[in-house]
Amino acid sequence: MAVARSSGQERVPPHPDVQAITLQKVLEALVDPVRRSIVGQLYAASGDINCGAFDLPVEKSTATHHFRVLREAGLIRQYYVGTSRMNALRHAEIDAVFPGLLGALVTAGEGSRPAGAGQAAPGPDRPWAGA
Amino acid sequence: MAVARSSGQERVPPHPDVQAITLQKVLEALVDPVRRSIVGQLYAASGDINCGAFDLPVEKSTATHHFRVLREAGLIRQYYVGTSRMNALRHAEIDAVFPGLLGALVTAGEGSRPAGAGQAAPGPDRPWAGA
């Protein structure tokens, strides 16, 4: 029946609000490949995803740890649906604070190197230009 | 006299070429505030900067360590001028591999939060929308 229990654990973990999101925390979160994979899968998904539906190379307890780091960094929003915990990417909010960052990171992580990235502008003569 | 010694140490440390730059290494490098400060100062500077000219909160030997990490990640280029070691941001090359990433990171690190970042798009009804 789900009587919306008014007391006890609300089963809603603490999230930082937008102003509290720092670049330091975001980078600390995104430096881990597993967490970057989570964000990538959320970015590519149409809707929210529950923890168990992710394709991750680690055990459940480790995954829990990663989700918590992402949540505390302000990158994802978590809420319960029955026994499942859903995860939503805080896309618009992060874009509002760090414009372009999320998109650039996900794009960079897609493994798809932009074509013709062989030689960049040669620039003025510098000692290392020869090596 | 500077006879351009043809043998011995060339005094040019190894740099990864563009194709070898990985997002993982770039993020590992940029997760450290000191290294992000170095990149920020290079980004804002008109030309290259020698190691001693940076404003850093660590000892010389630690700074050397940070410069090496940045170099091995492919973020900076280093070359000698006399006893000074110059540092150049590999701006164009990084942009070619990870478009927009460097700019987004430096902008995000400038502490200048974009105005009116209070409330982002409210989005559809989700349990956490109330909290």
Next chain:
DNA sequence: CCATAAGTTCGATGGTTGTCAAACTTTGAT
């Protein structure tokens, strides 16, 4: 009521990393 499913919490562990001090190297100037 009992079993199962979905996550969480709690140690423990092994590896990585940022930091410094001290000794060293190389270059340029006196």
Next chain:
DNA sequence: ATCAAAGTTTGACAACCATCGAACTTATGG
């Protein structure tokens, strides 16, 4: 030749972090 300036190298140390297994909590289904 001698000295100072600018970095580097090495070794040591403390702190942090990702990972796992085992025990626990909460909700759903029969």
